[in-house]
Ligand SMILES: *[C@@H]1O[C@H](CO)[C@@H](O)[C@H](O)[C@H]1NC(C)=O
């Protein structure tokens with residue numbers, strides 16, 4: 053049994069105390085890539101700080117926050133050497149010549165401005181998803197990265213983990229025949245996200261459930277179908293009582309052209325929700341993190357494609373055969389450990405790319421642009437409209 057001990061060990065190593073690699077200190081032959089973080093965001097510790105601790109080629113170097121005491125506290129707690137704060141704190145961090153990589157977990161509405169500034173300062177950027185407020189912002193950021201020869205990655209971390217890759221490999225293997233239908237859900241119990249002061253509820257900052265948890269569901273069905281939608285058939289949003297431009301949840305009915313000419317289109321329902329109400333008004337529910345696909349000759353589903361390191365299961369039901377359950381915590385013959393999180397796999401790929409090696413997986417610019425385009429189309433269909441495009445203009449040098 054990979055059991056309860058397996059879960060505890062993985063969670064301990066992944067989120068509490070990652071094992072340190074042997075050659076992490078004092079490696080003069082190859083100085084580590086120095087990382088700077090824009091904003092002392094709550095996502096930074098799991099998404100980057102912990103993964104960096106077990107990566108031998110990076111160093112947690114600097115953090116910037118509007119409030120310098122917050123930056124200092126964050127830096128000391130997580131072992132960063134430097135901190136920047138105040139009105140010019142973010143720019144001061146970008147001007148630090150020591151920094152190689154900038155992690156941008158700022159609110160969505162600030163992704164564009166600060167990613168453009170970071171690229172202009174010559175930094176590689178790991179950018180939180182969704183990449184911007186609009187596809188146009190995403191296009192411009194990738195175009196600047198390309199011009200400058202810098203690495204820019206939209207942090208779709210779940211794609212770097214073996215679990216979702218295994219699901220796609222089973223679909224692509226043809227074992228179950230062509231994919232006909234795939235649904236993806238990311239719904240969280242009321243109270244976890246989406247409180248009134250949450251940036252996710254702020255329209256100007258690029259808030260809304262479809263931007264936040266919805267961007268995963270869209271990305272995931274596009275990934276498993278290996279195609280972009282051909283249309284949004286319908287999309288319904290639950291509107292936030294205090295600002296009707298913000299969705300607290302969205303359900304979209306999408307259609308995709310089949311990859312096999314002449315076949316029926318592939319159907320897909322994606323759902324995201326910040327606030328599933330408690331059962332009978334009382335019992336909190338588990339997050340719903342499921343993806344289920346029906347193919348010509350069977351079905352496949354994965355539970356927990358978002359945080360698979362904690363626990364996940366892949367259930368394959370070939371028609372007329374015994375169903376089976378699979379797990380995938382590591383790649384056969386590839387880099388990784390059972391306790392590596394999606395974020396740790398992602399950091400491995402990011403560093404590989406910066407170092408000119410071939411990463412195991414990559415999210416290319418076209419993929420990031422398409423995801424943003426279809427988020428906008430879904431918002432258009434639900435009647436809420438796109439999030440506002442940044443008015444920032446990068447000064448020409
Ligand atoms: C320095 O790091 C490189 C890359 O991780 C490793 O191959 C090398 O053995 C390390 N050197 C020392 C002295 O630890």
Ligand SMILES: *[C@@H]1O[C@H](CO)[C@@H](O)[C@H](O)[C@H]1NC(C)=O
Pocket residue numbers: 285305306321
């Ligand atoms: C999605 O749209 C298709 C095509 O109009 C329709 O047949 C199907 O019932 C819709 N699915 C749901 C769950 O509304």
Ligand SMILES: *[C@@H]1O[C@H](CO)[C@@H](O)[C@H](O)[C@H]1NC(C)=O
Pocket residue numbers: 233234235321344345346
């Ligand atoms: C997808 O969701 C629709 C609407 O809830 C449902 O009718 C359909 O059976 C689901 N398909 C799969 C593969 O789960």
